Amino acid sequence: xxxxxxxxxxxxxxxxxxxTLSCSPISGHRSVxxxxxxxxxxxxxxxxxxxxxxxxxxNFPGRFSGRQFSNSRSEMNVSTLELGDSALYLCASSxxxxxxYEQYFGPGTRLTVT
Amino acid sequence: xxxxxxxxxxVTLSEEAFLTINCTYTATGYPSLFWYVQYPGxxxxxLLKATKxxxxxxxxxxxxxxxxxxxxxxxxxxxxxxxDSAVYFCASDSNYQLIWGAGTKLIIKP
Numbered sequence: 001x002x003x004x005x006x007x008x009x010x011x012x013x014x015x016x017x018x019x020t021l022s023c024s025p026i027s028g029h030r031s032v033x034x035x036x037x038x039x040x041x042x043x044x045x046x047x048x049x050x051x052x053x054x055x056x057x058x059n060f061p062g063r064f065s066g067r068q069f070s071n072s073r074s075e076m077n078v079s080t081l082e083l084g085d086s087a088l089y090l091c092a093s094s095x096x097x098x099x100x101y102e103q104y105f106g107p108g109t110r111l112t113v114t
Numbered sequence: 115x116x117x118x119x120x121x122x123x124x125v126t127l128s129e130e131a132f133l134t135i136n137c138t139y140t141a142t143g144y145p146s147l148f149w150y151v152q153y154p155g156x157x158x159x160x161l162l163k164a165t166k167x168x169x170x171x172x173x174x175x176x177x178x179x180x181x182x183x184x185x186x187x188x189x190x191x192x193x194x195x196x197x198d199s200a201v202y203f204c205a206s207d208s209n210y211q212l213i214w215g216a217g218t219k220l221i222i223k224p
Contacts, residue, residue, distance in 0.1 A: 004157075031210070033210075033211065033212075035212075042214060042215075042216050042217060043203065043212075043214040043217075044214075045211040045212070045213075048210045048211055050210070055210045056209055056210040056211050058211070090157060090158065092158075092212075101146060101207040101210070101212075102146075102148070102160060102163060103160070103212060104160065105150075105157040105158040105159070106157055107156060107157040108157050
């Protein structure tokens with residue numbers, strides 16, 4: 001099976017712009033999660049979607065939003081970019097079958113805000 | 115809320131040394147526990163997991179045992195290699211998300 005893919009891999013934006021990141025989960029996986037990774041804050045949970053419904057959301061401002069499509073692909077959007085939004089954005093998918101919740105990660109999108 | 119605490123790095127070892135990276139958690143209920151590894155320039159990879167107390171997860175020579183009495187999930191390897199150099203993250207699951215430790219950078223010298 002193909003792994004989780006994320007596009008684009010690298011992105012440079014200026015303050016005030018908006019950006020959309022895309023994630024394609026492993027085939028058959030219906031849950032997609034997004035995380036932000038920075039050297040200072042580590043890994044922080046953004047949101048999780050299952051069958052187009054957001055089931056949980058992290059503690060991020062409303063500028064961060066996401067959605068999931070019927071084919072389980074997901075996008076996240078950041079509006080009015082700030083310098084502090086520079087980070088590696090990781091997407092993970094999960095089948096949510098079984099008694100545990102095992103996530104498979106994509107390579108990430110490196111966002112730089114100047 | 116739930117949290118995960120792991121030892122700070124970097125941890126520097128010589129090749130073939132014994133490795134322990136400590137991880138403890140706080141949680142309501144009994145979460146599943148995970149170790150993920152991130153090699154330089156790459157995304158996160160699941161290294162091993164345990165879903166209930168006394169379970170031992172193992173992979174690539176790494177092991178970790180789910181200890182409910184000490185709320186711990188320490189990562190161990192008997193003989194590390196240079197190729198094990200990476201950042202290791204301990205995590206627990208809660209309400210459709212993973213709760214992460216801060217990560218421990220491991221440096222193995224030849």
